[in-house]
Amino acid sequence: MSLLQLLLDIVFYPPIFQVLVVGLIVSLIIVVITIWFERKAAARVQRRLGPYHVSPQLGGLLQPLADLVRYAFQEPIIPRTVDAAIFVVAPVVAAVLSIIPLGAVPFTSNPAYWPIPMENSLLIALALSTVAPLFIVLTGWASNNKFAVIGGVREAFMITAYELIAIVAMLAPAATLSTFNMVDIVEAQASLTWFILLNPLAFIAAFLAVVMSTSGFPYEIPESENEVVAGPYSEYSGILYGVNMGANYLRRFALSILIAILFLGGWLPVQPGDGLVAGYLIPTIVVLAKALIVMLVASFLRAVYARFRLDQALEGAWKYVFPLALIGLGLGIIENLLL
Amino acid sequence: MKDPEAREEPSSGAKIGLPGFKVRKIEEEVYEVFIGPQHPGSGHMRLITRIDGDVIVDIDPDIGYVHRTMEKLAEGREYIKNIPLFERMAIHDACNVTVPYVRAVEKLLGVDPPPRAKYLRSLLCEINRIAAHLYGFGIMGIFIGHSTMYMWSFGDREVFIDLAERLTGARQTHSYPVFGGVKRDMPQGFPEMARKAVRYMRKRLPEYEKIFFENPVVRDRLEGVGVIPRQVAAELGLVGPTARGSSIKYDARLAEGYDAYPELDFEIPVYTEGDSLARTYVKIEEIKQSLNIIEQCVSWLETREREAPMHPKFWEKSPPLWKKVYQETGRIKLLPIFASLKVPPGRAVARGETARGEIIYYVESDGSTKPYRVRIVSPSFRNLPVFKYIVPGHRVMDLPAIYGSIDYFPPEADR
């Protein structure tokens, strides 16, 4: 009995609960919706139906689930030439680390439901969000496949470009309000206005950084199929590939939640009250809905844009988006002085 | 898949090497990547690419994965059976590919198709050209990651495939031109359908410009990439939109002046930039010209009486019932005489302009029912040097952009 109690304690320990429930279960649903939307929206732009016959009542919503189950039961091939330990472990670690930032994100202003003390939560979340991509580079390296290595190198180039942009842009709200407390940032947005209006430059830079970091179009360069097949994942099959693909979407989801909190007003306009429903569930749903919208917009770019060349994407990142993020940060500091 | 033994010192005695393998040493900083044949960016061939950093230093196309021995098979088959054989070369451009062969045999036979047949051939050729250009666009779109471009152009291509299907009865493999004529006349209601398709395509082309050519990402990917200067293009003997994008004003339709083209009013678009974007623009402009030609052909055919679309030498041999059926429905029954057609001895060369460029046939007859020798040089095969001479020096991600813009089709190149 005490073991069960211990397990329950561990599961309901707020950071772990948040990572496990919101991070895994909810994000799986959101990833399914996003992939479905990505394929359906592209199909609509391209004047066709998209996935349909798998579940005609739901308009093909179960398609990503069918793909996932199929991947789960396909043979996971581990070629003789790979570095097997890293090959197996890296994608799993990448997937777990992708949702770890959720352990530091508040979904409500009610202190009873904060996962951790909120003093430096923004810094913690940003720091945790930068670890996962390293493991994608590692997957490419462990595969010992030429395409995977090229893809991994591309991913490394992209990391150096976008991580800085993401951090600088997301620190702009903190600069305005002189706090790293995400709850304070959201609360301040209630009295002022949302940061998407207050600091649109930082928002644009942060959004582009999210698209770049998760290999969304037009920055889908590490997995650019016409040169490097599936990029770092070229040798992966079965469930390991599913985990890899999922990790990408999970990271996009985690970063989208950060954007929703920092720039889109978090749980506003809902004011969290007391109790589980009013204090935690409803604000969480609002935040998740906002994050979903960010994800869907990022997914929709697939239908409109081709992909940039690697050097063009890096040039764009360093020459235009990074200065944009810096200007956003400067704007945040100026606003701080004005307030 | 690499052969470690192929990496030794070049020995002068080794004459027959593995296909595509150069016997060579690899410098340490150069990365050798085998792109294809199972690769989303290769098509039906292998590109042995050597990369230094992100820059391609050497590329060695290893083709032949679709070599179906057409030249040899043609020597064993009757003349008429070779038409469907050759059309498998560029299956989505079937009429353009077979017309020069038919013309070469017609030169040997000494027959000239009547004007109606010529117009019908030109009509189908232009429909095919549009469909093939749209196919090329689609492949190009998917190569640079623009899936909407692929879907749009493949969707619009169906309009012209439908048009060709209405005219000939087959989606792609029409086998339409035969010696001295064509296989079928224009069916009822075809002119309206053709005009509707032309109107539709004219409406769509500005939308293409909007989503594709004015898209900053696409322009970045194509502009200034794979520049082929005019002199180099001529030396390499490039053909079609690839040559015309490098300001070579050459089109076999004018140079040879076959079928109805001397009587039709059209222009040859030429761009001077020589980059991937110019090659793509050439195709857009050619689609516009082809739409004009379709309209001209349809109006010409509509206003003329239905008369035999077959050379009198053959047409007179058909029974009266067949002629009556033709007058009523436009259908022509293929004469059995073609099955054992003896062609007078001689040699003939004919060239024609397919969507990808000039195709040239050499047909030699020894007087029997089968050709003694047929030599085909297809446009894609002549565009092959682009990989070897133009791509090196570009970045890895430029390879698909150049590949897509020269619209290389391996089954055509390998024959």
Place this chain on the structure above:
Amino acid sequence: MSKMEEAKIYVGNIDESARKARELLLGKMKLGRLVDWATAFSLWPVHLTTSCCSTEFAATWSPRFDAEQYGALPWVGSRQTNMIIIEGTVTTKMACALRITWEQMPPPKFVIAMGACSLDGGIFYNSYNIVKPWQVVPVDVYLPGCPPRPETVARAIVTLQRKIREKSIAGKWVEEGWRPDMKYVKPKEDVCSWWRG
């Protein structure tokens, strides 16, 4: 092999644990039908273009016919896919590539032979450079036509879906490990014999 040994320290014996997990899931929990359902609606053809039927293959995924509605999505790498559509003639050189691609794919995997050439040579029946695909890989669905219309390709996909679900091919494959229908297939050494000259 030492690397594999080393790997076992971290991740355990993967084959063994995979077998146990398979037995548990398929035997006790009867997930075979779920696997069949998922596989039938997730037939991703690999990007291997063998010949000119590829034009109709491409048209099958174009807006007018849109085979993606059946869940089939052409995908890039052989490792992540589970279906090959042999698009027409298979030449000597391509046969080796086809075989390697097929071997790279993780089971359960399926093959559709598209076009007259991939049935028995078609118009190139007497060519010196072609190979019959059924000697290279085991074929599930044959698809006649030269080239087959896109509707036919879509029909072949639906046929394969029905075959998988009615005969529970995917579930059985996962349960039993290998398929018995390899008797016409030549060994890889024969198919790729030319490779080393």
Place this chain on the structure above:
Amino acid sequence: MSGEQETVDLEGLVSKALEGINYSISREKGYVEVSVPLESLREAALRLKNAGFDHVKSLTIVDYIKKGEFKAMYIVSSYLSEELSGGLIALSTTVKRDKAKLPSLSDVWISLLFQEREVYEMFGIEFEGHPDLRLLLLAPHIAELKPLRKEFIVKEEPIIRKPK
């Protein structure tokens, strides 16, 4: 024939270009054939190149098995000069089947590079001086058959089967 346009006098042009070389000229259907002996092939090619024929459209080999010789035809034309582009000139020579060797002209016309490789594997004709003479289309064991030579026969079913 239909619409044969020749804006220039090809015969005159050839006679000017090939002055001093022993050649014979004949007008075939669709092209003008200029036959030169094997020794002066290279010289003739260089002179034609200088006369403005800048690329080769087709390297055609015909196997006359009865005469025991190959005929090689380099069908050349011009891109850079618009008036020449209407005409086709086939520079041809013959070579004995048993010692099938030709000088490589790929340094004269770079567009020949791949075509010479194709001829090499299809006919087994060696090109002396070709920088990179390897197989192009065929696998090695098929290239040994030299498939386009006339002694290699593919069986064909006739259209009408004769009753037994």
